[in-house]
Amino acid sequence: KAGVTQTPRYLIKTRGQQVTLSCSPISGHRSVSWYQQTPGQGLQFLFEYFSETQRNKGNFPGRFSGRQFSNSRSEMNVSTLELGDSALYLCASSITGTNTEAFFGQGTRLTVV
Amino acid sequence: EDQVTQSPEALRLQEGESSSLNCSYTVSGLRGLFWYRQDPGKGPEFLFTLYSAGEEKEKERLKATLTKKESFLHITAPKPEDSATYLCAVQAPAFSGGYNKLIFGAGTRLAVHP
Numbered sequence: 740k741a742g743v744t745q746t747p748r749y750l751i752k753t754r755g756q757q758v759t760l761s762c763s764p765i766s767g768h769r770s771v772s773w774y775q776q777t778p779g780q781g782l783q784f785l786f787e788y789f790s791e792t793q794r795n796k797g798n799f800p801g802r803f804s805g806r807q808f809s810n811s812r813s814e815m816n817v818s819t820l821e822l823g824d825s826a827l828y829l830c831a832s833s834i835t836g837t838n839t840e841a842f843f844g845q846g847t848r849l850t851v852v
Numbered sequence: 853e854d855q856v857t858q859s860p861e862a863l864r865l866q867e868g869e870s871s872s873l874n875c876s877y878t879v880s881g882l883r884g885l886f887w888y889r890q891d892p893g894k895g896p897e898f899l900f901t902l903y904s905a906g907e908e909k910e911k912e913r914l915k916a917t918l919t920k921k922e923s924f925l926h927i928t929a930p931k932p933e934d935s936a937t938y939l940c941a942v943q944a945p946a947f948s949g950g951y952n953k954l955i956f957g958a959g960t961r962l963a964v965h966p
Contacts, residue, residue, distance in 0.1 A: 772952065782954075794952050795952050840898050843888075845895045846894070
């Protein structure tokens with residue numbers, strides 16, 4: 740059974756640019772969540788999608804956005820990149836997102852220079 | 853405010869030396885407590901889910917337990933390959949903004965030496 744796939748694995752962007760990250764969940768999983776992991780703040784929740792609808796959002800600025808497609812694949816976009824956006828971005832998929840195990844991908848390492 | 857605190861921050865063990873990691877939480881109505889293992893540069897790997905006080909789960913050398921205020925991850929006779937960061941997370945109910953969101957602790961970095 741294939742796991743959660745995130746692409747690309749590594750990205751280097753310049754301040755002010757925008758970036759799009761992709762996540763393909765486990766087959767049959769309809770909930771996709773995104774997290775940002777940094778050494779100083781640990782893992783922090785960005786947002787969660789289920790059946791193409793955002794159900795919950797963390798405390799991040801509006802530069803961070805996402806969407807989910809009808810096949811449950813999800814994308815996350817960060818506009819006007821700042822140095823502080825450098826982090827490991829992780830995607831997690833679960834069957835429903837509520838009271839069920841969430842399985843993480845390997846992450847996308849974003850470096851903003 | 854919902855909060856998860858893990859201790860110790862780092863733990864060094866000799867191979868075969870059993871120990872426990874602690875995860876204390878403050879959440880208004882726990883919906884689930886999750887343990888993950890994370891290796892450097894990789895995504896967290898799911899280990900256990902616990903839902904109610906008194907519940908226990910085991911997997912190889914790991915055993916997770918849950919009380920009303922904390923969870924323990926017991927490691928019995930660890931091996932060097934158990935070296936990783938162990939993360940604890942809780943899921944809070946919808947009315948507190950926790951719907952479908954995991955709140956993570958900072959993790960415990962475990963190093964097991966031969």
